[in-house]
Amino acid sequence: xxxxxxxxxxxxYIGVFLVQFVFVIGYGIWWCLQGRTRPGGKDKRx
Amino acid sequence: xxxxxxxxYFGLMLFVGYLASRKVRDSRDYFLGGKGFGPWFTAxxxxxxxxxxxxxxxxxxxxxxxxxxxxxxGIGTPLCYFFSFRVFGQxxxxxxxxxxxxxxxxxxxxxxxxxxxxxxxxxxxxxGLGGSLVAQFKATGExxxxxxxxxxxxxxxxxxxxxxxYCVMGGYLASVWTDFIQGIIMVLGSIAIFTATxxxxxxxxxxxxxxxxxxxxxxxxxxxxxxxGGGKMSWSNLFIILAITMLVGIAMPQQSVAIFSMxxxxxxxxAMIVCVVFSAILAWxxxxxGMMSHMVLEPGEVKNPDMxxxxxxxxxxxxxxxxxxxxxxxxxxxxxxxxSIVVAASSLTEDIFKLAIxxxxxxxxxxxNRVGAAVFVLLPLLFAVRPPTIIFWIGVFAFxxxxxxxxxxxxxxxxxxxxxxxxAIAQMVSIMIIIPVWTVWLQKPTGIPALLVGxxxxxxxxxxxNAAFKKREIDPDVSALWEKFRQL
Numbered sequence: 001x002x003x004x005x006x007x008x009x010x011x012x013y014i015g016v017f018l019v020q021f022v023f024v025i026g027y028g029i030w031w032c033l034q035g036r037t038r039p040g041g042k043d044k045r046x
Numbered sequence: 047x048x049x050x051x052x053x054x055y056f057g058l059m060l061f062v063g064y065l066a067s068r069k070v071r072d073s074r075d076y077f078l079g080g081k082g083f084g085p086w087f088t089a090x091x092x093x094x095x096x097x098x099x100x101x102x103x104x105x106x107x108x109x110x111x112x113x114x115x116x117x118x119x120g121i122g123t124p125l126c127y128f129f130s131f132r133v134f135g136q137x138x139x140x141x142x143x144x145x146x147x148x149x150x151x152x153x154x155x156x157x158x159x160x161x162x163x164x165x166x167x168x169x170x171x172x173x174g175l176g177g178s179l180v181a182q183f184k185a186t187g188e189x190x191x192x193x194x195x196x197x198x199x200x201x202x203x204x205x206x207x208x209x210x211x212y213c214v215m216g217g218y219l220a221s222v223w224t225d226f227i228q229g230i231i232m233v234l235g236s237i238a239i240f241t242a243t244x245x246x247x248x249x250x251x252x253x254x255x256x257x258x259x260x261x262x263x264x265x266x267x268x269x270x271x272x273x274x275g276g277g278k279m280s281w282s283n284l285f286i287i288l289a290i291t292m293l294v295g296i297a298m299p300q301q302s303v304a305i306f307s308m309x310x311x312x313x314x315x316x317a318m319i320v321c322v323v324f325s326a327i328l329a330w331x332x333x334x335x336g337m338m339s340h341m342v343l344e345p346g347e348v349k350n351p352d353m354x355x356x357x358x359x360x361x362x363x364x365x366x367x368x369x370x371x372x373x374x375x376x377x378x379x380x381x382x383x384x385x386s387i388v389v390a391a392s393s394l395t396e397d398i399f400k401l402a403i404x405x406x407x408x409x410x411x412x413x414x415n416r417v418g419a420a421v422f423v424l425l426p427l428l429f430a431v432r433p434p435t436i437i438f439w440i441g442v443f444a445f446x447x448x449x450x451x452x453x454x455x456x457x458x459x460x461x462x463x464x465x466x467x468x469x470a471i472a473q474m475v476s477i478m479i480i481i482p483v484w485t486v487w488l489q490k491p492t493g494i495p496a497l498l499v500g501x502x503x504x505x506x507x508x509x510x511x512n513a514a515f516k517k518r519e520i521d522p523d524v525s526a527l528w529e530k531f532r533q534l
Binding site: 016 | 114125264271322
């Protein structure tokens with residue numbers, strides 16, 4: 001039991017949190033920053 | 047007070063529709079809003095169209111019923127946004143601009159060099175979106191009548207008139223602007239009901255809210271803490287839903303139009319983050335609200351899970367915040383409806399009227415555009431009064447019908463340079479027959495969901511026919527597009 005919930009459910013809780021905030025949002029921030037630092041990034045505008 | 051807030055909200059939506067109508071000059075403005083939307087408008091358009099009104103009522107109900115296991119659905123939505131913007135979005139935007147088109151069927155026509163594929167795609171959109179609009183209007187009528195305390199017909203007419211007037215007046219621009227406001231209202235409403243329910247259940251927000259909630263849930267029903275909700279969550283169904291959710295951005299025309307109308311390919315980056323933050327706020331606040339409602343509502347008071355929100359609002363929210371939450375529910379459903387109306391209208395006018403009566407259409411394009419939008423307000427409204435059996439079934443299979451009809455032809459546009467028109471047409475026509483037939487006659491006897499049949503069948507048909515009609519040389523236009531893809 002972690003935080004009064006079964007470990008399997010706690011893993012689901014953490015999994016959803018990780019997918020949302022670490023995987024997608026974290027990756028999204030890295031993706032944005034990478035575009036900024038790439039020389040000629042503005043040329044990629046369509 | 048609540049009614050006053052809703053009247054102000056309806057007035058605001060109509061005013062936004064009027065403002066948009068003054069900026070709309072041609073078909074490009076009417077169906078794509080001028081293609082100049084930055085990340086915030088793109089994100090709110092995409093997310094508010096996807097997160098329907100069902101979520102604001104259904105998610106807390108599902109969490110009340112299945113506890114923490116209902117949160118598993120929260121994994122799907124961020125993945126939907128990741129795939130829509132990161133995996134498919136930039137290439138979709140480049141392809142749409144490369145072919146200089148206004149609608150998805152036109153893009154398929156230019157990519158596959160086939161007029162037939164444009165007509166088939168337009169028919170699929172008219173059937174799929176038309177049918178799902180009837181279902182959405184029916185839900186609008188039910189939610190509006192419950193919230194406003196009216197009969198079903200009055201609720202239906204009020205909802206349809208408000209959303210119909212701003213869509214017909216301002217087209218896609220009105221849909222995007224109203225979706226932006228509606229998205230903000232959805233976030234505010236979700237936060238309001240979450241904090242108010244936490245206040246009523248545990249005396250307010252605190253760091254030990256999670257252990258407190260779990261201890262209380264465990265005492266009421268240990269299944270609420272179980273990872274499967276005591277068997278209430280089907281993980282096989284969840285897997286199918288997750289797989290399909292990832293394809294929404296590319297295969298659902300009312301979603302991909304948000305990508306086509308972006309200002310540039312870089313817009314996708316920030317838009318993805320905004321979408322996920324938006325969905326995360328809704329997912330966590332609504333799921334925990336549903337679970338905390340066990341501590342606020344009397345045992346036996348909730349006869350079915352959809353009653354959780356209507357029962358919770360008068361208990362935990364003030365008339366002001368209650369009005370905001372009700373506006374949020376209406377906002378969620380209206381944003382989904384408006385997205386479908388404009389895309390269906392674009393196919394009717396740009397892909398059917400323009401081909402059938404080109405001279406008349408070209409003389410008065412804006413008149414026909416607005417007629418097209420009005421058709422997709424009035425017809426679903428009429429059918430929603432008492433849906434005929436066939437329309438009921440279209441509403442049931444519309445989602446799978448749309449997703450799988452467009453799946454492989456759209457993937458062909460951005461990922462398969464040697465995809466042939468024969469493969470695209472064969473896949474589209476087969477799925478347009480298989481999904482309805484399977485849903486109506488074969489789903490129950492076989493026990494195999496139509497969505498799974500589409501998920502497996504669409505790629506199989508496409509690759510089999512593509513292999514039979516293999517192209518030796520790639521079209522120069524497609525090669526030029528691939529050159530642009532390489533520069534991403």
